[in-house]
Amino acid sequence: MARFDPLAELTTALQRLPGIGARSAQRLAYHLLKTPREEIDALCAALLSVKERVTYCSICSNITDVDPCSYCTAPERDSRLICVVEQPENVAAVERTRGFKGRYHVLTGAIAPLQGIGPDDLKIKSLLSRVAGEGAKVDEVILATNPTVEGEATALYLARLLKPLGVRVTRIGMGVPVGSDLDYADEFTMSKAMEGRREM
Ligand SMILES: [Zn+2]
Numbered sequence: 001m002a003r004f005d006p007l008a009e010l011t012t013a014l015q016r017l018p019g020i021g022a023r024s025a026q027r028l029a030y031h032l033l034k035t036p037r038e039e040i041d042a043l044c045a046a047l048l049s050v051k052e053r054v055t056y057c058s059i060c061s062n063i064t065d066v067d068p069c070s071y072c073t074a075p076e077r078d079s080r081l082i083c084v085v086e087q088p089e090n091v092a093a094v095e096r097t098r099g100f101k102g103r104y105h106v107l108t109g110a111i112a113p114l115q116g117i118g119p120d121d122l123k124i125k126s127l128l129s130r131v132a133g134e135g136a137k138v139d140e141v142i143l144a145t146n147p148t149v150e151g152e153a154t155a156l157y158l159a160r161l162l163k164p165l166g167v168r169v170t171r172i173g174m175g176v177p178v179g180s181d182l183d184y185a186d187e188f189t190m191s192k193a194m195e196g197r198r199e200m
Pocket of ligand 1: 057058060061062068069070071072193
């Protein structure tokens with residue numbers, strides 16, 4: 001019968017996290033073993049409250065602890081401008097430029113047929129109703145999906161759906177390295193990408 005091994009359990013759990021390989025998981029597990037009890041308690045509490053308190057915005061699908069999120073309700077933000085990104089963390093990348101004062105829409109992924117992710121798995125319907133719904137006053141949709149094969153395909157797909165709605169559709173400019181995630185774009189590169197956006 002297998003004996004319960006707490007350290008092995010922890011290592012296995014950590015290894016399920018993205019970007020954590022076997023070696024890193026083991027290093028983290030040993031580090032946590034030596035961490036004072038109070039810090040472990042605080043970490044556990046933070047993990048649980050993220051699961052219990054953080055939810056998705058019913059308008060833009062960004063992560064938030066209040067619904068609608070602060071980006072959707074901020075009166076100083078321009079509702080006529082929507083920046084579409086793949087993941088909530090991409091919102092942070094655009095925010096770092098401090099130049100964008102519109103609103104966001106998080107798709108929660110990109111179209112990736114090989115991974116079985118189709119348009120219906122993404123928050124596309126809610127985007128279309130924000131653009132074409134009753135009382136909608138959107139002038140421009142900026143497609144800031146990642147510069148990857150999936151991100152580009154998703155941008156093309158969205159442009160085809162959005163343009164007939166009479167809205168200006170733009171794609172962020174190059175400069176963000178092809179094949180990378182927007183998260184890795186520094187503030188300057190991201191600012192240039194937003195400034196250099198082109199009509200689709
Ligand atoms: Zn929102």
